[in-house]
Structures are given as C-alpha cells and as structure tokens.
Amino acid sequence: MTKIEEYIPIVGQATIDDLRRIGAKLKGKVVQNINSTSVGGGVAEILNRLVPLLKELEVDARWDVIKGGTQFFEVTKKFHNALHGKEQGIVQQDFDVFMETSQKNIEEMDTYGDIVYVHDPQPIALIDKKKDNKWIWRCHIDISNPDSEVWGFLRNFMIRYDAAVFSSPSFSREMPNRQFLISPSIDPLSDKNKDLPQDVIDAVLAKYGIITDKPIITQISRFDRLKDPLGVISAYKKVKQYVDCQLILAGGGAHDDPEGLEVLEEVREKAKNDADIHVLLLPQDDIAVNALQRASAVIVQKSLKEGFGLTVAEALWKAKPVVASSVGGIPLQIAHKYSGLLCHSVEGAAFFIKQVLNSPGYAKKLGENGREHIMNNFLITRHLRDYILLFLSLYYQDDTIYL
Amino acid sequence: MTEKEIKKANGPFRFYTRLNLSELTGLKAFNLDELLERIKEVPESSIYHHTHKFLQQHQYLSPEPPNDFAYWVTSVLGEKELGEDLASIDTVQFDTIDGLRQAFIMAIEGYLKAHPEAKARTSHRSSAFYFIKSLSFILPTGYEANDLAEFCRILENISIDAIYFHIFEARLRIGKKINDFSYWIETSLDNKRLADSIARLDPYTYTLEGLRKAIIQKALKYT
Numbered sequence: 050m051t052k053i054e055e056y057i058p059i060v061g062q063a064t065i066d067d068l069r070r071i072g073a074k075l076k077g078k079v080v081q082n083i084n085s086t087s088v089g090g091g092v093a094e095i096l097n098r099l100v101p102l103l104k105e106l107e108v109d110a111r112w113d114v115i116k117g118g119t120q121f122f123e124v125t126k127k128f129h130n131a132l133h134g135k136e137q138g139i140v141q142q143d144f145d146v147f148m149e150t151s152q153k154n155i156e157e158m159d160t161y162g163d164i165v166y167v168h169d170p171q172p173i174a175l176i177d178k179k180k181d182n183k184w185i186w187r188c189h190i191d192i193s194n195p196d197s198e199v200w201g202f203l204r205n206f207m208i209r210y211d212a213a214v215f216s217s218p219s220f221s222r223e224m225p226n227r228q229f230l231i232s233p234s235i236d237p238l239s240d241k242n243k244d245l246p247q248d249v250i251d252a253v254l255a256k257y258g259i260i261t262d263k264p265i266i267t268q269i270s271r272f273d274r275l276k277d278p279l280g281v282i283s284a285y286k287k288v289k290q291y292v293d294c295q296l297i298l299a300g301g302g303a304h305d306d307p308e309g310l311e312v313l314e315e316v317r318e319k320a321k322n323d324a325d326i327h328v329l330l331l332p333q334d335d336i337a338v339n340a341l342q343r344a345s346a347v348i349v350q351k352s353l354k355e356g357f358g359l360t361v362a363e364a365l366w367k368a369k370p371v372v373a374s375s376v377g378g379i380p381l382q383i384a385h386k387y388s389g390l391l392c393h394s395v396e397g398a399a400f401f402i403k404q405v406l407n408s409p410g411y412a413k414k415l416g417e418n419g420r421e422h423i424m425n426n427f428l429i430t431r432h433l434r435d436y437i438l439l440f441l442s443l444y445y446q447d448d449t450i451y452l
Numbered sequence: 453m454t455e456k457e458i459k460k461a462n463g464p465f466r467f468y469t470r471l472n473l474s475e476l477t478g479l480k481a482f483n484l485d486e487l488l489e490r491i492k493e494v495p496e497s498s499i500y501h502h503t504h505k506f507l508q509q510h511q512y513l514s515p516e517p518p519n520d521f522a523y524w525v526t527s528v529l530g531e532k533e534l535g536e537d538l539a540s541i542d543t544v545q546f547d548t549i550d551g552l553r554q555a556f557i558m559a560i561e562g563y564l565k566a567h568p569e570a571k572a573r574t575s576h577r578s579s580a581f582y583f584i585k586s587l588s589f590i591l592p593t594g595y596e597a598n599d600l601a602e603f604c605r606i607l608e609n610i611s612i613d614a615i616y617f618h619i620f621e622a623r624l625r626i627g628k629k630i631n632d633f634s635y636w637i638e639t640s641l642d643n644k645r646l647a648d649s650i651a652r653l654d655p656y657t658y659t660l661e662g663l664r665k666a667i668i669q670k671a672l673k674y675t
Contacts, residue, residue, distance in 0.1 A: 063609065063610060067593075070591055070593075071591065221476040228475065228478060230475070230476050438471060442475075442587055448588065449497075450589045452590065
C-alpha cells in the first residue's frame with residue numbers, strides 16, 4: 050500500500066503538509082463511502098487508493114458496499130447507459146426492481162457516517178435514511194445528455210442530498226442543492242504511471258513484436274465505437290503518406306462485450322494490409338500500458354464521447370505530446386496548443402499528429418507543459434485535497450472560509 | 453551576524469495558505485446577452501474564479517493568460533474583437549472584484565451597442581459558458597518570519613498556494629488593496645523601497661514560480 054510520504058518527492062513537502070493540516074480539521078468526523086462493488090470498475094479503483102490515504106491523513110474514512118442481485122445490476126447497467134444518452138427501453142418493472150433492492154439496503158445498511166458519501170446511482174435511494182448527518186452524492190458518469198425518464202427518477206433522490214459532485218461542468222444541472230466540480234485523478238505511483246526502466250519498456254515492446262525503427266503513434270482504449278479506433282486508423286493513414294510511422298491500438302476488456310468483439314474485428318479488417326499497424330488485445334496489464342505509452346512519439350485519444358478520458362492525463366504525465374478530441378473532460382486536461390492539441394475530426398487529428406512528428410521541439414514543449422498541468426491539477430494528491438475540502442465545506446456557508 | 457545588522461521586524465510575518473474548491477452555480481450562458489446578465493448577478497467568488505482560474509491551473513505558462521470570458525467569447529462565439537477587449541482588461545489595475553466585474557460589463561455592453569448583430573451568435577449546447585465559483589479555505593501554515601533573511605528562506609520552500617494567497621487573494625478578494633508582503637515589509641520592517649518594488653510587480657505576467665523567484669531576488673538585496 051502506498052504511503053502518503055511517498056508522494057513528497059513528486060508534489061513536494063508543502064503539499065503534503067497542507068493535506069495533513071486540512072485533514073486534521075475533520076478530526077472526530079466519520080466519512081462513510083458507499084458504492085456497489087469493492088472490486089472492479091473505476092469507482093472501486095479510486096476508493097481502494099483514496100480511503101487508505103485519507104486514513105493516513107487522520108480522516109476517519111470508511112467504505113461500505115450495498116448488496117444487490119443480478120437483476121438489480123442489470124437494471125443499474127441500463128440506467129448507466131440511459132444516463133449516457135443510449136436508448137435502453139426501460140419499463141416500469143426496471144424501476145420496481147431497483148426500488149425493491151434499494152428498500153432491502155435501506156433496511157439492512159447502517160449509515161453511521163457523520164458524512165455519508167454515496168457514489169453513483171446504484172446506492173442513491175439510501176438517502177431515505179438521512180437524519181441530521183451530511184449526505185453527498187458523487188456522480189462519476191457523463192450525464193450531459195441523459196434519458197429524461199431515468200434522470201427524472203434519480204433526480205428525486207438526488208435533490209435530497211446536501212450536495213452533489215460532478216466531474217465536468219457540463220454534467221451539472223440546475224438543482225436546489227449545492228454542486229461541486231471535482232475531477233478524477235491519476236496515481237503517479239501506480240503501475241500504470243510510475244517511472245519504468247528502459248529494459249522493462251524494451252521487454253514489453255519485444256513481447257508484442259514492435260520494433261522502434263519508426264515513430265510510434267498510440268491510442269490506448271478498449272475497442273468501443275465511442276473511442277473511434279477506425280477513425281484513428283484513417284488519421285494514421287493520412288499521416289503515413291508524409292511520415293513513415295507505425296500505429297498501436299491497444300486495449301482490453303472485449304471478452305464479455307459482444308459489441309467490443311465486433312469493433313475489434315472491424316479494426317483488424319481495416320488494419321490487415323498494413324504491417325505497421327499493431328492491434329493489441331491486452332489483458333489487464335498496467336505495466337504494458339505504461340511501457341507502450343512511454344515508447345510512443347505521440348499519444349492519440351480520438352474519442353467521440355468521453356466520461357473524463359484519464360488516458361490523456363496518463364500520457365501527459367509521461368510528458369508525451371497528445372492529440373485528442375475536444376469531448377468530455379479532455380478540454381480540462383489539454384489547453385489547446387499549450388499542453389496538447391485538441392481536434393474535432395479525422396483530418397484535424399491527422400494534421401496535428403503530422404505536426405507533432407515533424408516538430409520534435411514543439412512536441413517536447415507540449416509534453417513538458419502537459420506534465421506540469423497534470424502535476425498541478427490531476428494527481429491523486431489534488432483529489433485528496435478536494436475531497437477533504439468538500440467534506441469541510443458542508444459545515445460552512447461562506448465562500449471564504451477561515452480554518 | 454555580519455557587520456550589516458539584520459533588521460528585526462516589529463511583528464512577525466505569518467504565512468497563510470489558501471486552498472480552493474470549485475462549486476458549480478448551475479448558471480450558464482449560450483450567448484452574449486446571457487453572459488452579460490449572468491456576469492451582473494453571479495457572486496464575486498465566481499468573477500474571481502473566471503479571472504484567476506487559468507493563472508492557477510496553468511501556472512507554468514507565461515505571459516499573461518486570458519480570463520475565461522475572453523477565451524469563451526473568442527473561441528466559442530468567434531467574437532474576436534470583443535475577445536481581445538476582454539483579454540486586455542488589466543486585472544492588476546483593480547483593487548476590488550466589483551470594479552473588475554464592472555469593467556467586463558462595460559466592455560460587453562459597449563460591444564453589443566456597437567454590434568447588435570452579435571446578439572444572434574449562440575454557442576452549441578455542449579459549449580455553453582458554465583459559471584463556477586471558488587470557495588477559498590484559508591489556514592495558517594505555522595511558518596513565521598522575523599526578518600528578511602528568514603522571510604526569503606521560508607518563501608523559497610512554501611507552497612505556491614501560500615504565495616498565491618498573499619499576492620492575489622489578499623489584495624483583490626479579501627480587499628486589502630495591497631499584497632501582504634509589501635504591507636509587512638513597509639509597516640514592520642520600515643523598508644518602503646523594497647515594499648514598493650514588490651508592489652510594482654505585475655503578478656499577472658509571471659508564472660507563480662517566476663513570481664517566487666522575483667520576490668526573493670528583490671528581498672535578498674536587502675539582507
């Protein structure tokens with residue numbers, strides 16, 4: 050388990066001192082996190098890292114998980130997709146299933162926290178148990194264009210919380226309760242982001258048969274239409290007319306996803322006549338992802354829609370120039386032409402990739418600025434700070450707070 | 453101690469820091485009319501956020517970064533002339549947020565009067581201007597300086613949030629009209645020359661690390 054002191058060489062002693070100072074202000078308060086799973090998924094990954102670090106900062110953070118059967122999670126998956134704007138054919142029975150399991154959790158779960166921090170829609174109905182303690186709802190998903198019926202259903206619970214937290218301003222809604230903006234983060238000490246010796250990088254490249262005789266363009270993403278892997282190949286082909294380069298499309302998680310397998314096949318079909326396109330179906334292997342990013346000359350994230358797009362932060366942290374679509378949380382991570390390049394089309398992506406490959410000095414500057422930006426705004430230490438300030442803010446009404 | 457006596461301050465300089473959290477107001481604008489109306493009504497903490505956020509988030513970039521209003525008007529609405537007007541509003545000239553707010557209002561009202569056709573320009577739904585406000589949490593760092601040498605040593609190691617607080621936030625948001633460093637150097641160390649020299653810096657044209665270096669460099673001359 051990573052200790053808070055281990056971040057000092059990266060963010061500096063003063064930042065950790067500040068965290069300890071504000072953490073101490075929560076002395077005596079129990080912060081109870083509640084979500085739907087302790088393993089798998091982004092929320093569990095974040096809580097697995099944040100909860101122990103909060104404890105080290107003397108914040109009495111706990112973590113509980115609701116119970117639910119297959120039917121319940123099928124419904125919440127449908128809700129999740131509907132909140133992303135996908136048509137799901139939701140019927141009354143789905144709402145009934147949701148409420149039935151929620152009622153059981155309401156009866157069985159002890160909501161003992163001074164602050165109860167509920168993550169995502171699955172446990173949202175627990176708000177029925179609110180007494181005089183503080184309740185926060187954390188939305189980790191893109192709800193910029195939600196299905197109105199599902200949104201309306203969930204909103205009735207949401208407005209009873211003291212506060213809601215979103216990852217991007219465009220996800221917020223006009224609501225009577227307070228809303229905060231907290232971006233997700235990356236952990237610089239995790240396998241996906243830590244420094245790697247060159248021999249580890251070389252071993253990963255050798256394993257996948259990649260020779261570094263020409264610059265590498267990489268997109269790391271699961272094989273999903275919303276990540277536009279076919280668009281990335283089109284952009285690469287345009288670049289290839291002028292610069293001899295190679296493309297890596299690497300991602301995992303397609304095994305249990307029929308649409309993912311279909312997309313993977315389409316990608317392989319489009320890539321089949323070009324030996325310089327490497328389509329890698331990776332198992333969960335963070336070191337491999339890290340190594341591939343580090344070996345690349347430019348990282349691409351040409352998504353059509355994106356919750357936040359932390360792969361951009363991961364690439365920038367490695368001081369890589371990034372060409373990415375201006376969607377979801379990506380514009381928060383890239384200031385166009387300062388810390389990366391934002392595009393809106395295949396042509397735009399190709400143009401910027403070419404520019405980066407042909408101008409190493411410019412590419413280096415973009416990467417350096419990008420790393421600085423991630424250092425200041427998207428590391429886990431900033432996330433810890435925001436969470437502690439969020440908890441403290443519940444006890445104050447003014448915009449300037451003297452602690 | 454050398455021949456040159458180090459002057460002790462009448463009172464110590466206590467270093468504070470400030471950490472901020474972004475609160476969404478739920479207010480947004482799709483066109484210039486809406487932007488103007490919102491600028492008139494949002495709390496000062498929102499005007500502060502949109503004129504200082506870039507400075508904090510992109511503190512490694514120089515020269516002077518744009519404010520959010522200028523950036524949105526230029527890059528989303530395509531009103532480059534107004535964007536330039538808004539970008540050139542000289543934040544350092546204002547010692548209250550309300551004064552700064554009025555400058556934005558005047559610039560947009562003047563532009564709409566001269567270019568009524570600009571009212572028709574509307575942003576795409578996904579590119580609206582979202583009004584955010586900054587909650588500031590101010591707390592002592594525990595560091596105190598009793599003379600200039602000590603001041604420089606602490607300044608070298610303190611977080612940039614602390615520097616940000618004493619230079620920007622204290623002057624504009626807390627309404628002290630002068631940065632904290634200059635005030636202490638003048639009133640407790642009786643060194644008006646150094647105080648004025650720090651006050652004359654335009655902090656908006658430095659990165660925060662650059663500002664740290666510039667202040668230390670000036671102060672070291674008097675130690």
